[in-house]
Amino acid sequence: MxxxxxxxxxxxxxxxxxxxxxxxxxxxxxxxxxxxxxxxxxxxxxxxxxxxxxxxxxxxxxxxxxxxxxxxxxxxxxxxxxxxxxxxxxxxxxxxxxxxxxxxxxxxxxxxxxxxxxxxxxxxAKVDGSMAAILGLSATEVEEICSNIDGVIEAVNYNEPKQTVVAGERSVLEANLETFKEKGARRALPLAVSGPFHSSxxxxxxxxxxxxxxxxxxxxxxxxxxxxxxxxxxxxxxxxxxxxxxxxxxxxxxxxxxxxxxxxxxxxxxxxxxxxxxxxxxxxxxxxxxxxxxxxxxxxxxx
CATH class of the missing domain: 3.40.366.10 (Malonyl-Coenzyme A Acyl Carrier Protein, domain 2)
Incomplete structure (x- = not known):
């Protein structure tokens, strides 16, 4: 039923x-x-x-x-x-x-x-961090890229098969948006949020x-x-x-x-x-x- x-x-x-x-x-x-x-x-x-x-x-x-x-x-x-x-x-x-x-x-x-x-x-909350949406890569690929970046950056929102949101330290995230594109992401979009929600x-x-x-x-x-x-x-x-x-x-x-x-x-x-x-x-x-x-x-x- x-x-x-x-x-x-x-x-x-x-x-x-x-x-x-x-x-x-x-x-x-x-x-x-x-x-x-x-x-x-x-x-x-x-x-x-x-x-x-x-x-x-x-x-x-x-x-x-x-x-x-x-x-x-x-x-x-x-x-x-x-x-x-x-x-x-x-x-x-x-x-x-x-x-x-x-x-x-x-x-x-x-x-x-x-x-x-x-x-x-x-x-x-005084947490210095941010988030970004990664489009065009699988969640597994996003996780793999995050694991090879120094600093805190994590896959946090598994929204759809080819859209995963990452969150972490602001400086780390901003410095690595191009990394996701280099690895095949169609887009890596910073989100207008006040913190690294759902991250450690x-x-x-x-x-x-x-x-x-x-x-x-x-x-x-x-x-x-x-x-x-x-x-x-x-x-x-x-x-x-x-x-x-x-x-x-x-x-x-x-x-x-x-x-x-x-x-x-x-x-x-x-x-x-x-x-x-x-x-x-x-x-x-x-x-x-x-x-x-x-x-x-x-x-x-x-x-």
């Missing part, structure tokens, strides 16, 4: 005024849910930026993460109200945190509180996040989560917390994640959140999977 999965996007799909747009599109009951979320966030500035902030402000991890997650959480809530339930969930990086609500691990308010806190912690350099940040986890009420998983770092199916609250800790300085195995969903009978995936980035990646991993984008309220009405 064919199965359904929900997947949730990571950072990079934010846009100015996105909070206001969502708020104006939803019904009165959902507006109350959004109001309650904002009333529970410690940082009152988040609402202002999500509703009125500029593109530049939204690039800040502190605001980008709760902005994207708000869409994922609210649109998931509305999808479920339409009777659409997933058999599995997964998220790309930040998206793994958005999946906590869909999987029944945290309430919508606690999911948003944790993500806002994560964005704040990551934006304040983020271990100190993971320790801070781990302490933050103690402030939330975790439930065992109702809908299995496919873990970013291992593609294991997570079903216990402790497994989820352990994955989120390791994900901070561990890889996002997106190719393996989609293959895992397919192996478990998933034939339809809803990408829940702004943008269509994951849909593009999924089509390059497994063309047989149907992908439906739920990026706004209008998308829901078209189901």
């Amino acid at each position: 064919s199965k359904i999965a929900f997947v949730f996007p990571g950072q990079g799909t934010q846009f100015a005024g996105m909070g206001k747009k969502l708020y104006e599109e939803v019904n009165e009951e959902t507006k109350k849910s959004i109001d309650e979320i904002f009333s529970n966030l410690e940082n009152e500035e988040v609402k202002r930026v999500l509703f009125e902030g500029t593109d530049e402000e939204l690039k800040n991890t502190k605001f980008a993460q709760p902005a994207i997650a708000l869409y994922s959480v609210i649109l998931t809530k509305l999808l479920k109200e339409k009777g659409i339930e997933p058999e599995f969930v997964a998220g790309h990086s930040l998206g793994e945190y958005s999946s906590l609500y869909a999987a029944g691990v945290l309430s919508e308010i606690e999911t948003m509180k944790l993500i806002a806190k994560r964005g704040d912690i990551m934006s304040n 350099l983020m271990k100190p940040v993971a320790e801070v996040l781990k302490k933050e986890f103690d402030n939330y009420n975790w439930n065992d998983v109702k809908t299995p989560i496919v873990a970013n770092t291992t593609t294991n199916l997570l079903v216990k609250a402790d497994e989820v917390k352990d994955e989120l800790y390791h994900q901070t300085f561990g890889p996002v195995k997106w190719v393996d994640t989609i293959n895992k969903l397919a192996e478990n009978g998933v034939t339809k995936i809803y990408e829940v959140g702004p943008g269509k980035v994951l849909a593009g990646l999924i089509k390059k991993i497994d063309k047989s999977i149907e992908v439906i984008n739920i990026e706004n309220v209008e998308s829901l009405e078209n189901i």
